[in-house]
Amino acid sequence: xxxxxxxxxxxxxxxxxxxxxxxxxxxxxxxxxxxxxxxxxxxxxxxxxxxxxxxxxxxxxxxxxxxxxxxxxxxxxxxxxxxxxxxxxxxxxxxxxxxxxxxxxxxxxxxxxxxxxxxxxxxxxxxxxxxxxxxxxxxxxxxxxxxxxxxxxxxxxxxxxxxxxxxxxxxxxxxxxxxxxxxxxxxxxxxxxxxxxxxxxxxxxxxxxxxxxxxxxxxxxxxxxxxxxxxxxxxxxxxxxxxxxxxxxxxxxxxxxxxxxxxxxxxxxxxxxxxxxxxxxxxxxxxxxxxxxxxxxxxxxxxxxxxxxxxxxxxxxxxxxxxxxxxxxxxxxxxxxxxxxxxxxxxxxxxxxxxxxxxxxxxxxxxxxxxxxxxxxxxxxxxxxxxxxxxxxxxxxxxxxxxxxxxxxxxxxxxxxxxxxxxxxxxxxxxxxxxxxx
Numbered sequence: 001x002x003x004x005x006x007x008x009x010x011x012x013x014x015x016x017x018x019x020x021x022x023x024x025x026x027x028x029x030x031x032x033x034x035x036x037x038x039x040x041x042x043x044x045x046x047x048x049x050x051x052x053x054x055x056x057x058x059x060x061x062x063x064x065x066x067x068x069x070x071x072x073x074x075x076x077x078x079x080x081x082x083x084x085x086x087x088x089x090x091x092x093x094x095x096x097x098x099x100x101x102x103x104x105x106x107x108x109x110x111x112x113x114x115x116x117x118x119x120x121x122x123x124x125x126x127x128x129x130x131x132x133x134x135x136x137x138x139x140x141x142x143x144x145x146x147x148x149x150x151x152x153x154x155x156x157x158x159x160x161x162x163x164x165x166x167x168x169x170x171x172x173x174x175x176x177x178x179x180x181x182x183x184x185x186x187x188x189x190x191x192x193x194x195x196x197x198x199x200x201x202x203x204x205x206x207x208x209x210x211x212x213x214x215x216x217x218x219x220x221x222x223x224x225x226x227x228x229x230x231x232x233x234x235x236x237x238x239x240x241x242x243x244x245x246x247x248x249x250x251x252x253x254x255x256x257x258x259x260x261x262x263x264x265x266x267x268x269x270x271x272x273x274x275x276x277x278x279x280x281x282x283x284x285x286x287x288x289x290x291x292x293x294x295x296x297x298x299x300x301x302x303x304x305x306x307x308x309x310x311x312x313x314x315x316x317x318x319x320x321x322x323x324x325x326x327x328x329x330x331x332x333x334x335x336x337x338x339x340x341x342x343x344x345x346x347x348x349x350x351x352x353x354x355x356x357x358x359x360x361x362x363x364x365x366x367x368x369x370x371x372x373x374x375x376x377x378x379x380x381x382x383x384x385x386x387x388x389x390x391x392x393x394x395x396x397x398x399x400x401x402x403x404x405x406x407x408x409x410x411x412x413x414x415x416x417x418x419x420x421x422x423x424x425x426x427x428x429x430x431x432x433x434x435x436x437x438x
Contacts, residue, residue, distance in 0.1 A: 038412070041405070042370055042405045043370030045281040045331065045370075046141060047334045047335075048137070048287070048335055049290050049292060049336035050292060051312075052292060052295060052338065053293065054342055055295045055338050056301070057342070057364040058075075058341075059309070062364045064384060064385050065078050070348075075091060078090055081095075081096040083376070091309040093313065094313045094318075095317045097317065099375060106377060106380050107393050108341075108395075108398065109361060109388050110122070111361055113359065116167045120134075120168050122340075123165065124172070125398075125399035125400065125425035126396075126426055132172075132173060133172040135170065135171055135172035140174075140403070141408070142157045142287060143178050155251060155285050158178070159182075159183065159287070159289070160289045160291055163293075173414075187273055188272040262275065265315050270292050273315070274315040278323060294308055298356070299353055300352075301342070301354055316336065319334065320334065329370075330371075335367045337365035338363070340360040341362065341385075342358065362382075362387050362388045367398075367401075370406075372401075372405065373437045378391060379393055394430050396425040401438060403425070404433055404438065412424050
């Protein structure tokens with residue numbers, strides 16, 4: 001068991017000792033501090049389930065039935081899973097049947113209880129405060145596996161369903177080229193699930209006539225047909241219209257899916273977003289983020305969970321099953337987390353009436369597919385879920401492990417727009433990458 005307050009870890013001691021004994025440059029080479037070679041890619045794409053607001057670890061992936069009613073509330077039962085030794089809250093029976101396909105980290109930690117700062121850290125692997133806005137994991141993947149890597153897909157390489165995270169600028173200093181395309185709309189209601197693409201009452205013919213009129217009025221471009229500047233604008237326009245009138249938009253048409261498949265995912269925003277995410281990676285999109293809101297449950301927490309948990313259970317379990325059946329799970333990383341957990345001890349008093357606050361000391365994240373071993377539990381929280389009991393895992397470890405399985409070296413460097421090279425993630429405070437799952 002290791003205290004989360006240990007100022008000098010065994011890993012740091014080994015690195016420092018090696019640097020002293022062998023000389024710093026050689027030690028860095030041996031230990032990988034400045035490694036520049038990229039690991040072999042095991043995954044091609046990522047589906048991120050972002051539980052906006054922070055889900056309770058006790059009510060999902062780290063149940064504590066022995067802690068008593070002040071901690072469990074009415075959710076005091078656990079369920080065994082198909083993975084030996086892994087139990088989940090009894091509200092996740094469908095996920096329990098898919099537990100061989102994912103693993104749980106029960107010792108995630110960063111100690112931050114503010115939404116913005118915690119979200120930034122969990123999405124970038126960097127701490128704020130140095131005057132730079134680092135890109136989130138989706139934008140980094142968009143750079144390393146998207147257009148800069150010769151991506152030729154019909155759709156943008158980084159797509160968010162359905163609204164951006166909103167806590168910070170996802171692309172950071174990388175710039176708008178690496179910003180996600182946010183679909184808007186509601187895939188459980190809109191025929192194409194993309195509010196900005198399918199304008200209500202506007203037919204394809206009307207869209208095309210508007211485009212033709214625009215071209216006829218563009219006298220400057222018509223006078224300079226060979227201009228490279230106008231050529232780039234034409235290419236951008238062509239990309240945009242391919243989303244409106246071309247084959248790309250059909251990917252968003254969930255009406256193409258059998259009713260039985262749509263029912264299996266759940267006819268709600270979360271379930272249909274999971275189905276849409278499968279369609280997107282199936283069509284080559286590199287990074288899909290499902291921004292699932294509604295987990296910031298300060299008041300009447302269990303009332304909200306009685307609605308949210310079944311939807312999460314059905315949609316996420318079906319996503320794993322569907323990806324596996326289509327042969328996509330081996331090449332697709334699926335991860336699920338929020339910015340932190342929620343306070344293990346329930347606030348029964350007014351005005352909370354059974355609420356849970358923010359808790360960054362320890363929480364749970366889930367990861368599977370794309371080269372990550374399923375059916376395992378990494379780390380542990382203590383008996384009440386208040387603090388880390390063993391194997392603390394920090395955001396840089398978690399994100400770095402995803403980069404590694406994508407073939408992106410976590411120690412790669414980016415140009416920050418100021419002519420400076422900065423490392424993708426900070427050096428680990430703990431034991432480093434999730435080697436036990438890789």
